[in-house]
Amino acid sequence: MNKSLQNIVKPLLNWFDSHKRDLPWRRDNEPYHVWISEIMLQQTRIEAVMRYYERFMEALPDVKSLSEVDDDCLLKLWEGLGYYNRARNLKKAARAIISDYEGQFPGAFAELKKLPGIGEYTAGAIASICFDEKVPAVDGNVLRVIARVQASRENVLLPKTKKVFSEELRKIMPRHAGAFNEALMELGEHVCLPNGVPLCDVCPLRRYCIASRENLTAEIPMRAKKLKRGRKNLSVFILLTPDGRIAIEKRPDTGLLPGMYQLPNIEGFYTEEELFAILRDRELSPVSLSYTKEAKHVFTHVDWYMQGYTAEVNAPTERFLWVTQEELNTSYPLPTAFRKITEKSLC
Numbered sequence: 609m610n611k612s613l614q615n616i617v618k619p620l621l622n623w624f625d626s627h628k629r630d631l632p633w634r635r636d637n638e639p640y641h642v643w644i645s646e647i648m649l650q651q652t653r654i655e656a657v658m659r660y661y662e663r664f665m666e667a668l669p670d671v672k673s674l675s676e677v678d679d680d681c682l683l684k685l686w687e688g689l690g691y692y693n694r695a696r697n698l699k700k701a702a703r704a705i706i707s708d709y710e711g712q713f714p715g716a717f718a719e720l721k722k723l724p725g726i727g728e729y730t731a732g733a734i735a736s737i738c739f740d741e742k743v744p745a746v747d748g749n750v751l752r753v754i755a756r757v758q759a760s761r762e763n764v765l766l767p768k769t770k771k772v773f774s775e776e777l778r779k780i781m782p783r784h785a786g787a788f789n790e791a792l793m794e795l796g797e798h799v800c801l802p803n804g805v806p807l808c809d810v811c812p813l814r815r816y817c818i819a820s821r822e823n824l825t826a827e828i829p830m831r832a833k834k835l836k837r838g839r840k841n842l843s844v845f846i847l848l849t850p851d852g853r854i855a856i857e858k859r860p861d862t863g864l865l866p867g868m869y870q871l872p873n874i875e876g877f878y879t880e881e882e883l884f885a886i887l888r889d890r891e892l893s894p895v896s897l898s899y900t901k902e903a904k905h906v907f908t909h910v911d912w913y914m915q916g917y918t919a920e921v922n923a924p925t926e927r928f929l930w931v932t933q934e935e936l937n938t939s940y941p942l943p944t945a946f947r948k949i950t951e952k953s954l955c
């Protein structure tokens with residue numbers, strides 16, 4: 609057993625006892641609450657997740673309501689969080705819990721992992737926090753803390769490193785496994801900060817941390833070079849009818865942002881004359897077109913560079929849905945990428 613790791617258990621639990629934050633999903637350790645919060649937190653910080661979480665719980669308070677929710681309503685609740693497949697998987701998993709587990713959340717790590725959208729990390733978090741099963745839950749924050757405590761130079765972006773760290777943590781899991789996992793995550797988020805600026809002076813693990821002692825926190829954790837990102841240029845239209853309706857259309861069910869709604873758009877950048885001609889060729893009878901704004905949106909492997917245009921059209925073709933602004937805000941999930949174009953352009 610790794611001695612430096614074994615040493616961290618007690619001080620970490622003591623620290624967590626007095627520093628843990630009061631979060632809505634921590635109040636009862638209900639699996640449904642922990643599950644939804646963990647999925648929301650996968651790419652978003654706690655402060656931002658709070659309002660999404662509360663809105664979600666108000667609309668879908670339990671597994672049953674989630675299993676029965678209409679897809680558009682679900683995606684609307686998820687709007688702004690991105691990674692919409694996660695929302696779809698939540699519903700699939702809820703249906704599986706209803707059909708295969710008689711509506712009761714499975715309580716074991718191995719069973720949890722069989723549910724759609726629940727991987728090692730989320731299964732570990734739910735099993736340990738809600739059922740105190742002695743399994744680790746290793747996210748980016750935990751990887752950073754463990755790499756620094758041991759001064760490990762393994763590349764933390766490799767699955768192999770995650771596997772090795774998980775195995776080491778598994779050997780030292782205490783009885784209060786959930787508190788231990790949450791403590792590691794919280795320490796990584798608030799104390800053992802990334803980019804070489806950890807708050808070692810206030811860290812309960814300082815005595816045992818090799819990276820802190822040897823002044824290596826700027827270079828550990830080691831991260832491999834990032835993948836080359838793609839780039840896509842898009843011309844995006846806010847098409848308005850004389851009575852103020854806006855054109856939207858549904859995206860395909862596969863690929864990026866599946867099944868969400870979008871503003872009409874075409875790949876590439878064009879002059880205003882060219883765009884006017886494109887709208888005319890599509891028989892929309894444009895009467896005016898003007899440049900509105902530009903925006904960038906970053907996805908996992910691609911960046912969208914968007915130039916937005918507002919056009920008044922006289923012939924709203926059936927190819928699009930023509931909705932009021934209120935309907936757009938309340939009933940149709942429009943991804944953040946397109947909201948960046950509508951923001952401030954529509955009053």
Ligand code: SF4
Pocket residue numbers: 753756757799800801806807808809811812813814815817818819820825
């Ligand atoms: S002592 Fe510093 S580097 Fe080590 S775990 Fe604590 S905050 Fe991170």
